[in-house]
Amino acid sequence: MKNRIALLLLILTIGCKSTSIQSNDSISKSQKGDVLNKEYSILAVLWQQNSAEYKALTYQAFNTAQLQLDNMLRNKKGSxxxxxxxxxxxxxxxDNSPYNAKMIELNEDYSEARWIEWGKERKAKAIPGALEFFKYAKSRGVEIFYISNRLSKQKRETIENMQKLGFPFSDDQHVLLKTDTSKKESRRFQVEKTHEIIMLLGDNLSDFHFVFDDQPSETRSRKVDSLKTFFGNKFIVLPNPMYGDWETDGILEGNYKWTPYQKDSIRRSKIRSY
Known part of the structure; x- marks a missing residue:
């Protein structure tokens, strides 16, 4: 009996040591950056590519935009x-979700080279409802200016991708890409010199106003509250769970040097439970 008890204790001790070693090994690898650093984004990409709810939200955004445009034009005074x-x-x-899917497939973070590679494919599809809305806006005599933080050297393939899909005003004059800064206020001001901006659309709050530039989560949230009457009126927001300032400036606090292990820890620490 004593021998059996001793053997059982030995097995349990070995099992505990083995578990401890595996756990420490796992932590060690994570600290070295060997975690699957894009694993966390799988559900976001799956949702954008597969959920009917995503389509419903984009249609809702563009339907709202058209209703507001009609209302603005009806009540517009001379300008x-x-x-x-x-x-x-x-x-x-x-829709750039295939690029985000490629990052998951290769387990790599954003890189300029890979992003340019995707752009040169000219395969991005139109977000549901987008093409119809912008064509409608043109038919009502409204010009479209595309302000994007795509790199200026991507301009040719970006315009060609948009032209292939049929987006109006897809030309050098109306497509304003990033040159020296990712902040968009100066490019919006450039448009305002010659046009009256009646509506802005985007998936990131910095697409609408400079007060959201480089701000942490709490500040972004407060600013949204202070500008709440603009959303669904002059500001039309599209859903994007895959990436954005909400993550880089918000969750990750504007620091681009976190290791994959640190990023994973930060994401977990920001989850609110009960």
Missing amino acids: EKPMAIVTDIDETLL
Whole structure:
């Protein structure tokens, strides 16, 4: 009997040591950056690519935009400037979820080289409802300006992708990409010199106003509250769970140097439970 008890204790001790070693091994690998650093985004990409709810939300956004546009034009008073809509491109009128899927497949973070590779494919599809809305806006005499943080060297393939899909005003004059800064206020001001901006569309709050630039989550949330009457009226927001300032400036606190292990820890720490 004593021998059996001793053997059982030995097995349990070995099992505990083995578990401890595996756990420490796992932590060690994570600290070295060997975690699956894109694993966390799988559900977001799956949702955008497969859920009917995503389509419903984009249709809802563009239906709202058309209703508001009609209302604005009905009540518009005379203006010396022609009317314009300013819109973002990525995840607002072009779907780049295949690029995010590629990052998951290769377990790699964003890289300029890979992003340019995807852009050169010219395969981004239109966000549901986008093409119909922008064509409608043109038919009502409204110009479209596309302000995007795609790199300026991507301009040719970006315009060609948009032209292939049939987006109006897909030309050098109306597509304003990033040059020296990712902040969009100066490019919006450039449009305002010659046009009256009556509506803005985007998937990121910085697409609408400079007060959201480089701000942490709490500040972004407070600013949304203070501007709540603009959303669904002049500001039309498209859903994007895959990436954005909500993560980089918000969750990850504007720090681009976290290791994959640190990012994973930060994401977990920001979850609110009960």
